[in-house]
Amino acid sequence: MSEKPSDDEPSASELPDDVWEQFIRDAERDSRASAPKEPSARARMVTERLRQQEARGEVPPGWRTGPAWQETNGRAARRRKLWAVLGVPLAVAVALVALKPSLLPGDPFGTDGSAASPLPAETATPSAAPGATDPETPTLDKPFAGSPALRWADGEAGIVLPEAEAVGPVPKDRVEQALKLTKKLLVGANLDPKAVRGARPEAALSVLDPKQPDLLDNLGTALRSPSRKHDPVTLFSRFDPDEVRPVGDVIKTRGRMTFEKGTQGGVAVHADYTFVYPVVRADGPTEVTRTIVRRVLDVELADPARYQVTQGRLLLMEYDQEIGNSSCDVYDGYLHPEFPSSAPTGAEPSGPTTDPYDRSKDIDHDQDECGTVSRT
Template identity: 65%
Template sequence: MPDRPSDEPRPGSGEEPSIPDDVWDKFLKDTEAGIGSAPKEPSARARMVTERLRQQDARGERPENWRAGAATRPERRRRRVWPVLGVLLAAAVAVVAVKPSVIPGDPFGTKDDTSAAQASPLPPETAAPTAPPSSPDPDIPTLARPFAGSPAERWADGAAGIVLPKATPVGTLSKAQVEQALQQTRTLLVDANLNSATLRGERPGTALGVIEPKQTDLLTRLDTSLSKPDEKHDPLSMFSRFDPTEIKLVGDVVKTRGRITFKAGEQSSVAVHADYTFVYPVVRAGGSKEVTRTIVRRILDVQLSDPTRYQVTPGKITIRRYDRDIGNSACDVYDGYLHPEFTSDTPTGAAPSGPTTDPYDRSKGIDGQAKGCGTVSRV
């Protein structure tokens, strides 16, 4: 007895053979047409299928039009995956076409290279710029982005922007002594312009403490300016201060940019030169949300002499020059505080008589002899 094909059902099992659709269709067509593609001697499997169909016809279990071909035979349900995927893909393409930024990484290069550059921090300043910084997009500063629309948005935060050069021996002074002169200069700049206590009007004791005690005239003048400010004794000449009852800083970041250099000075000393700009974002005290900025540029020249040759206090620095240029603060007010002006302010008093300047322009020096109350081209 010939072996039963492995894919035939066991007699009486009630199982139906699994016939691929293409084999089924071809079998029906060949059976109907009687063409050469059908085997002349049907296989055991074909005979079994034919017999099963004949028995179903006899029992009335097959529809009358079953011989019309495979087109009328019930087909297995198939999930139409590709049409659904096509619809989803078309919708995604439409969204990307309208707003390419939804794709992370900007694969199509749709973002403005200038905007990307504006968002990246600037490297430290190592030499005087040759031109003022370019103007970023004219965004309005907010509490969330107080430096929006300002070149300072790319500047360093606070003391991180005061980067000291590598110390080397100068004349009779050792590397350690030069390093001390640089560190003391940095201490003065930080306490005078970045310390939160100083900014709200408190006494800058640390800054005063690094100054040569023998500079009695300077220290007396600074003490008077802090306690009894007037036109001739203005603490703003050395320190940045805001009246806390009037002005509040936005956040705890002050933007900083500048550089420190040093060289051999007179009388066996090292001469240190500092040139820094500080940008302060502020609002009115009392819950106001309107943000503006005050920009203060300071130039400081100090020296540290060899204490074995001159009568100086070891480790203290002598102030040779201190100058400042202030942008966006009311003129002719001598109460010892900066007074930022806001866009919503109603103009009062006489019209500005001085020149219009760019407070972010570090390519030029400070004209300490300039007269008149000028205006700034941007804040």
Template identity: 60%
Template sequence: MADRPSEERSSGSGGEPSIPDDVWDKFLKETEAELAAAPKEPSARARMVTERLRQQDARGESPESWRAPARPERRRRIWPVLGVLLAAAVAVVAVKPSVIPGDPLGTKDHAAPSVSPLPAETVAPTAPPSPADSETPSFARPFAGSPAERWADGAAGIVLPKATPVGTLSKAQVEQALQQTRTLLVDGNLDPATLRGERPAAALGVIEPQQTELLTRLNTALAKPDEKHDPLSLFSRFDPAQIKLVGDVIKTRGRITFKAGEQSSVAVHADYTFVYPVARTDGSKEVTRTIVRRVLDIQMSDPARYKVTPGKITIRRYDRDVGNSACDVYDGYLHPGFASDTATGAPPTGPTTDPYDRSKGIDEGLTKGCGTVSRV
């Protein structure tokens, strides 16, 4: 701290005027503050230590305690970002769990594999369909292990050919004959009400009213079925008290063709196979399939030349072949067999056939007796 000038120096006559005490104290305080704020030059030892540490750090030899610590505020900012990314990843997995490699959630066990649908059938195949996978049908995959998995769904598989004029019948009349044939197939084999045993009114409504014998037989079969009056000859039905469909899809494959017929008519030929996945209504989870193939020959005559009902079709032939249904049961319902069923009665005496084989005619190789199917 600076010394104050002596009294003698400041008070003599002719000398410098004396400095008041309060002014001197203020000067000293301001001087001390400036000295404290002034930068201090490091000592020689401090400069030497700093230079040695700098050189070690350049060589990668600096001790960890000397290096500057990471800024904690930056590290804290990382966690909100990671939280957002983690939430987004969880959302993606919840919507599409298949993105996880290896399927740790086990979702693939219940998902149907991607299969390419077959093109529409336009001509008779030359061989039965190739064996499908060996999977067992289930509620999740009712067509697993069946070649029908690649077939069309329901009415979408009944594809009509392009109508053209035939004889004296116009294109519109031929188109009507094709549409009425389709109605007969759809209502008789795919309609949910028909399948649970109700009256197929739409199918019956397209039949020529003058076919009184056929209509009488069908009406009797629907009301009081027996061996001579079997509704299964033209319609597919299951007892709703015992059997239920699995899912809402019935697989369909076949074709419709037409040509000029006798008596100024168009002759329509239909050949279709329907595959029904079913289960018992008792709560069982076992699934099986019944396969029904139907062949129809339909005729529509020119009402201007013959005494027929305009817009109605005449059924000239109706055949069926059923795979996996009990034989010699005439209650008007299909009765599928399940793998868990206990064998009762006499063993089958007929041949073993492939119900999916559409390369042969429906009446080829038929013999008397109840046969078995090679696959369902």
């Protein structure tokens, strides 16, 4: 039910003519943008009078069409047409940039190698090798460009220890000690800056049990007088400082560590890690290449109450390695990365092509021939 109008509100017949004339002009101007409304009798009367005045030349031209509004609407229409033309290509461009921001020049969003989202820690054997990456050339600023290792953790952050728990009679704290000692061995052998630059890996050696028959003697011989039989790179990542130098301070790391009851009354730890080293020549050129080293170690923290071992030292039960992009059959105690612009040194590769980033497979112990890598 409608309410009765207030006596104080003016009726349509009481409104001045100039107000109605303005209303008619506004109504005509907005007619294209709004639905037509049925005018009142008063409005029809005023409209008819305006038409008669227009016919006599008494009303300025444009009261009905509004030239200023037409001009404005024309510009708006052109803008709408322009956006209609640009809309689809612009939407496509935005979608492409969203999928691959590096398409924009200058990397305005900071999407270089340093901003790539890191992978979660590896907790199980991967089901396949890492997927293909953009074939970007590594540089001094982006040494991991084009590498799956771009999203790997940096250095020690990539060696994530599993949560320790008791194993049979071995208490939790002994398990935790074994895990920490294994990490110290990995860091000292593969990440210590001095050792990587060719110095003696003292930190790694300090973790190993001196009572283990011949182990430290053989390693000492390998470091002093490297040969095919005694080659230190089977356990330590070392580069000749006169040949190459590292690019920056970051070595990419990925792998995992597990533990179980050992055979020497203690806890056995299995470690499987891959390290990626970007380097340049020591003589000045800025061409960047990478060497990839995968190391698999089996160590044990034995029970000193039952065995002739040193408290707080590890027995190195077994170790193996797989090296990608290093000269074949060179036994001088160093890794020798090969650069794309240089001819290979050492023996001509005759073995199969492998992916050094593939952590889904075990190291091939039966492969003695020098092979090639599918990527670095």
